[in-house]
Amino acid sequence: MVRDRLSRFCTGVWNCVEQHRSLVISGAAAGALALGLTGWVLMDQGEVSPVVIERGRQREDNPSSSVPLPPKSRSWRSPLARQCSGVDRALRSRLNKLDASSSSWRAFVKIDPTNFGERYDKDAYGRVIDATPRVVVLHETVYSMSSALNTFMTPHPRDEDQVSYHTLVGQDGRVLDLVDPLSRAYGAGFSAFLGEWAITNKKLKGSVNNFALHLSLETPPSGANANSSHVGYTSKQYDALALVLSGWIRSFNLPPAAITTHRHVDLGGERGDPRSFDWSKLQTRLAALGDLCVS
Template identity: 65%
Template sequence: MVPDPLNRRLSVVLKMIGRHPGALLSALAAGGLTLVLVTWLGGEQGERSHAGDRPSLLELLDQVSKERGRQLEDAPLDTAPQAPRARSWTSPLARQCSGIDPAVKQRLESLMSQEASWRSDLAIDATNFGRRHERDAFGRRLDITPRVVVMHETVYSMTSAVNTFLTPHPRDEDQVSYHTLIGRDGRVLDLVDPSLRAYGAGYSAFLGEWAITNKRFKGSVNNFALHVSLETPSEGANNNPRHSGYSSSQYDALALVLSGWIRDFNLPPAAITTHRHVDIGGERSDPRSFDWAALQSRLASLRDLCVARALTP
């Protein structure tokens, strides 16, 4: 016998299906909301439910519909639209050549020497990443050199994010990934080779630059971006503006990942930005509660902030 609370939940679900059939099918096809839907129906109190902060099914469906609408054009474009107006970016990271914390330096050097113990590769489904396009949808040549790092957060657990990336997403609008994922314990999973394109940001631009590689979609930074995401603390599975923040182990791992990218691609530290900044629609706020001072001290100890390179729009 189905308990009364579950009966009520099922009744609501049926109403939502009638009101939002397309969004529901899209969400279930993507796989990313399947576990959330089951949890919502059952009212479980586990790690991913975060009881008390769990979004309603209607909110989840509306989120899917809104995201698809933001990224898709009303009709395939015939001509290239004008690039977005450049939005200035002042990096919170300051130049620093002295005042290095020896304890931080020693800890990071030790971690670096044991990289195999906390960093590994994970092959995600091939539909969730692709090559960097050398020409845009209108035949114009593109510079595919990575030149911006976009930081994100998972919102739900690391396991939930990985399951989403392992799930095939044949439709372009459902595909999602990061190059690298960092867990609460400092464990690092490299999901997409930096030479390839991860689908971390939708409608986005950095310093007035985007790339349109499909006439059905609005421009994004993905073709020249590197994406790294931090696992969100358990109480952060909501839309609140802040949460308890990221662990010291995550900042250690993040600094080492970023240091490698800075050196491999000759990136200035000012090229490290947030999903919130590149998002044109103004609806993204991640990574919430990010501590730039924690990153500053670590990158300084790695000698990555004693540089004079600057960004040029």
């Protein structure tokens, strides 16, 4: 009985549609148009986010903004030891005299502004970060100091090409300050120190640049290659290096253990500088300056 009623109802609806076919078609078209206009308006107002297909792969207009996890902490055991006695007084006197005449061997050189920047107080994900300089990374130029300087004076608009150090120390003991210590130099790429990095550009990997000070020693001619060592650095370089580091230690209240190498902070396994570095020579000089007598 229910089936008979349903049959009679469907027959009646069909007859009605047949009698008013043009009206039904017009109504359906109007409904579809209204639905389409509603969707277009909502999309235009940002209430609907369309999925875009690009080069055969589906992507969202707003890609994931999840923060990459920092690397596991790699321990750093500083070669510099605490020293309050056994100081070379003649060395102390010589370094103090050298420091007093710094205007004769130290100068500021302006490099291209694309090769350095301001330190960020927020990372690329909007999180507050500490931009205080708290680690010193030692490097070497591989080629001459003039070659390195030419690179830093050349504009590099692309972020991935930008490079600089805060300070260069030549074989003859000359010191060139290139970037203000309060600003950010681009001395290390993919890097971290004690498990810490800062991501200031979502397109690039994290690095120590935002909280690091970078100093590079001019490489001797024997080191203009990819060998694991060379003849080493000059006595004048170690003198100048110690004086620059002493100034940074006191200005930023840095512990000597915060002085590390590019080789240590590099996460890509591609850097080995500064090669043939003699920590004992830095030890005697910083001790003479009184920077290693700390608890």
